[in-house]
Amino acid sequence: MPVIAARMRKSAALLASAAGIGALAMTIAPTAASAATPQEIAASIVPANQLASFSQIVSHESGWNVTATNPSSGSYGLGQALPAEKMASAGADWRTNPTTQIKWAYDYMNSRYGSPNQAWDWWQAHHWY
Template sequence: MQLSHARRNSLITGIATLVVSGAATAALAIPQPAHNTEAVAPVAAVVADGKPAADQAQAGTAAAAAQQATQATQEAQAAQAKSEADATAQAQAQAAAQAQAEAQAEAEAKAQADAKAQADAAASRSQQRQDLSSYSGTPQQIAAQIVPAGQLQCFSNIVFRESSWNPLAVNASSGAYGLVQALPGSKMASAGADWRTNPVTQIKWGLNYMNTRYGSPCSAWSFWQAHHWY
């Protein structure tokens, strides 16, 4: 069946009206976004700088705890350093006190030793004076009182040939002095301060010299016989 031109246009217009009406109804059925800013406020409050607020709070707490831990560590290190410094200072003070005590003890010991040495020297001088005063007679008689009997003749042989028993004898060429012709004569000061005039001092020094250098007056006499000096 063929529709007339007017009928066909009327159908097309009706279909178009139905399409437009359906589209409008569909548009009304789609939920529209709310324009109230208060509705999105909670979301904005939860997110800041791209991180949730809870994460930021946790990060802040961790930072504060780290700072407190660092401060506690620094305080502990400072306390330990002070304790070590105090211990070092105390040890140094103790060492200094000990050193001072040892130095004082050494000084006291030295003073005691010096005092003893002086006392011994004084006693020795007193004994020497006493010994000197205990001998009497001629130089030969004094020698007989000092030199052992087995060595007396050898000792006498040397003294006779050196000084003829003269305690003031001086060798004109060498300057040797006294009974035993000590060279220099001042050597005899080790036996006594009166070595220049006292035959006792000279004989004691000469006997000690012969014993020390040759072993005995007889050994010294043997050397003298071979060399004409001793």
């Protein structure tokens, strides 16, 4: 009987260890999921058929830097809003939240140009949007 009891204790220890690993994974997973890059966030917001154009504009305007600031104009963020405070219409966290900035830039491209594709056409002709 002592052999069976020892095996049961060992099995119980393994199960407890496995449960601890599972709990650890659950605490790590949300942190990893919230660490999405601005490009990944954009891919979840901007339609696939508009994403390449959106990405081109943001790459040229800010290099995907959420706090990019144009020293001469003061335009700010991923989409280079001017004035920067315009992005507050998308959320109070506009200064540092890439999701808020992407939503604002996408809405801006749609309202001003009709779509990111049309905004990119304009950008290529004028080197600004």
